[in-house]
Amino acid sequence: MTQTHASATQPRSSSIPGSLYHLRPGTRLVLDAAGLGKRIPTHYIGQDRGRCFIVHMPPSATHPDVYDHTYTGNTVVVRYIKDGNVWGFVTAVQGRIAKPQRLLFLDFPTSVESHNLRQRHRVECSFPASVWLRGELMDTVITDISTGGCRISLTGSDHAVDINDEVGIESAIFLATGPGNLLTGCVRRISRSAAGTDIGIRFADVPEHVMEHIDAYVERVSELLTP
Structure with missing residues (x-):
């Protein structure tokens, strides 16, 4: 997680929480690719535990710039909400495919941070x-x-x-x-x-x-x- 967002929400470190292993396909995610300058909404597809984490690749018609920043090796922050917490991890792009579906393959995370949403100020x-x-x-x-x-x-x-x-x-x-x-x-x-x-x-x-x-x-x- 980047220091900018982590400091505001009092993160607590975790290795790999159960919430990651039990994500359901279609769970909403937010991607923040290095150099992109904005967060992109998408959803979870699946995982090969310990090997890769697979998400839906947004269409170029609505997010053309995301394709310039999801090249192999680029850093990506992934966030999702589960049980009143924002979970997030830093990973790297393995690759992407366009057919038969637009999919983005990411390195499987080695650690995850959680931020308690209810601690945030009004x-x-x-x-x-x-x-x-x-x-x-x-x-x-x-x-x-x-x-x-x-x-x-x-x-x-x-x-x-x-x-x-x-x-x-x-x-x-x-x-x-x-x-x-x-x-x-x-x-x-x-x-x-x-x-x-x-x-x-x-x-x-x-x-x-x-x-x-x-x-x-x-x-x-x-x-x-x-x-």
Whole structure:
């Protein structure tokens, strides 16, 4: 992992975690090839344990520049999310093929780092959302967010809410809409004033694709605010 990203998330080293051996085909990955200057989304194909790690090669129509930086021997950082952690490793390109499918072959990693998403700091925002609270759906605004939780603001100070109440938040901007895709969690803090009610929420079981969108937003904002 590069020092730039590792220092912000308190990595802990691992040899080869079980999460790597048990990845399912289609698991979302992010590639960061040396010299490319940006991260490319793709997905996991398979592995020959100890020999190679195989991922889908993005189409040249949408990512033409990635082909200039996935030559044999070039360094690539691979990241994926599993069980509330970002796992990542540094590897090298073995080669690629275009037929019958576009595949990228990488050296099998010798070590992996993990970053606990829930340790990352919050960033301020102002996103309209809806919250399910005690069986009632209410309009709200997300006023700060991290991969571990968020704060929402409700108009009025007379809402029936207590610590540890379960909530579900719908937020289109993070693709958290529809059954099974809500930002679920529990209430950890309540602050009432004449202006309204602020509620601090700790996330529970958040779908991985929703967590990826939150993590990407937090990281972008953090990078913009970092001198």
